[in-house]
Amino acid sequence: MLPCKRPAVFLIWAVLLTSLTACANSPVAKNLEESLAADPKLQSNPVVFGESQVNQPKAQQNQSTVQLPADFPKDIPLYSNAKLEEVTPASSSESKISTRWLSSDPSNFIASFYRSQFQANNWQILQQPTDDAGGAFEARRNDLLLKISIQPKSVTNATPNQPQTATELLIDYVPNSAATAQPTLTTNASETTNAISPQPGNPQFIGPIPPANLAAQTPSTVNNQIIPTATPESQVFNDLNKVPQEWRQHIQDLATLGILSLEPKTTKSNSTISTTKQFEPSKIVTHREYARWLIAANNAMYASNPAKQIRLASESTQPAFSDLSAKDPDFPAIQGLAEAGLIPSHLSGDSTVVLFRPDAPLTREQLLLWKLPLDTRQALPSANLDTVKQTWGFQDAVRIDPKALRAVLADYQNSEQSNIRRVFGYTTLFQPKKSVTRAEAAMALWYFGTQGEGVSAAEAVKLKRS
Structure with a gap:
């Protein structure tokens, strides 16, 4: 029966093609042609099937409806792969402006970025994280005060194509116009508040407010003296x-x-x-x-x-x-x-x-000779060259001044709190004159x-x- 049906199928196709050819200029034919034609919009906006939003450029992903203030200082470095989430304007009680950002990059990348930016652009670093796991930078440039907090953040509602960790950035700054009038950059209640107050006669000085009785001290006390009962000045070094x-x-x-x-x-x-x-x-x-x-x-x-x-x-x-x-x-x-x-x-x-x-x-031997009496709070032990050789095993023990041998031996008896071990690590050469x-x-x-x-x-x- 199958061979009998083939001529009928061919006959149907022939009739259909003849009809279409005959009606090529008819409205029906034109409608059919337009319905089967390609969409012209695809020529200017091609779509690659199977490509998700994750593969789009980072700059496109990080576009945000939240906008930075119009007077946002251009000196403040911004991490490129971070999306602006929130801006908290200054209030009547304080001039600080806060911005919150979110990035999919790890915190150590971001901390390294800001550390290099501050150093390369002559920022005065007042505080920086002890490691790259997270923490806060505080920096000053001219009269602009800046605090950047870098905190790892878990993404609980992430989609399968998004990373499961993120980093939150909090950038707080005091605008140039208010930095001089308000030298204190106040942080959250859970953080330490750092006061930046210039000393009299030096508006660029960074440090805590001097004690009230500082003016009554003698010039030698102010400049170089160490008074046991005085409150010492806290320093932050940038090197x-x-x-x-x-x-x-x-x-x-x-x-x-x-x-x-x-x-x-x-x-x-x-x-x-x-x-x-x-x-x-x-x-x-x-x-x-x-x-x-x-x-x-x-x-x-x-x-x-x-x-x-x-x-x-x-x-x-x-x-x-x-x-x-x-x-x-x-x-x-x-x-x-x-x-x-x-x-x-x-x-x-x-x-x-x-x-x-x-x-x-x-010298190294002088460092020990002056310090050890304050460690032991008692007379230093008797010592000779052979005793020091047997305990420390220094190859150059013969070069140690006889006056310092007692301090070197007493330091050995201090075990893991030994000054030599803490400062110079494991060594078989003391190099006493270095x-x-x-x-x-x-x-x-x-x-x-x-x-x-x-x-x-x-x-x-x-x-x-x-």
Whole structure:
């Protein structure tokens, strides 16, 4: 039966084609042709089937209906792959303007971006995260105050094509017109409020408000003296990226206590004056600097224990060293250490020591010799060259000054709180005559005490804040 049907099928197709040919110019034929024609819009807007919105350019994805304020400062760097979610304008009570952003990139990418932007564009970094997992930057440029908080955020209602993590950016700034009138950038209640107040005579100075009795102090006290009962000035250094990651918070702890205070550096560029606080961690520390830091660190650690503090000497005291007059700004600290028997002098029975050499480089063995009595709070143990060789195993132990051998041995007995282990790590060479850098000196001063009993700068900071 199948062969019988084929001629009928061919006949039907022939009739249909004949009809269409005959009616090519009829309205019916034209309607049929138009219905089967391609859509002309596809020529200018082609569609690739199977392509989702995720594959579109990031700039198109991050378009937002929320707009930045018209006067948003152009100096503020914006992360390209971040979408503006919210803008909170300034209120009558404060001039801060807040913006909230959301990005699909990890927080460490964003933190690295802002760190490089601030450094490349001469921002003064007042605060930065200790790591790239999240945290807050605070920076200043000219009279613009800026705070950027970077926080990882979970996306609970993400679609299958979206990443399951995101990063939230909070950019708070005080406009140029209000920065001078309102120098405090207030954060949320759960965060620490950082006050930025210029000191009298220097409008570019960044730091906390000086104590009310500061004007009554003598000039030497204001500039260089360390008064145990005075509130030290907190410092934020912008060059701690030059030290190992694990050292940065330790040095910042000491800076918060005001122990490592250094004079600000002022630079001029394009008629703009900027002030930066630099610790210069790789610079060699001098005798006078270490003596000043040593007495300041000890008194800050034991602020609530006067019996363990070191008293400063008065200018009327007979100098212990012939090369240091009572008019020297560091005389009270250096003379105080000598009178306490913490540094060698004729007062401690060493008649050969007549010079202090305040500007000479500090050596490793001197660092230990001055510091260990404040760690042990007792007489240093008897020691000889063989004992030090057997304990530390230093190949160059013979080069250690006999006066310093006792301090080196006492430091070994301090186990994991040893200054040598904390500062120099594992080593079979002590290099006793090698000069000490500022970063190394700071690491030695971060902790006072023995393995079982002591206090760190981090603990002192917590006590100060409480």
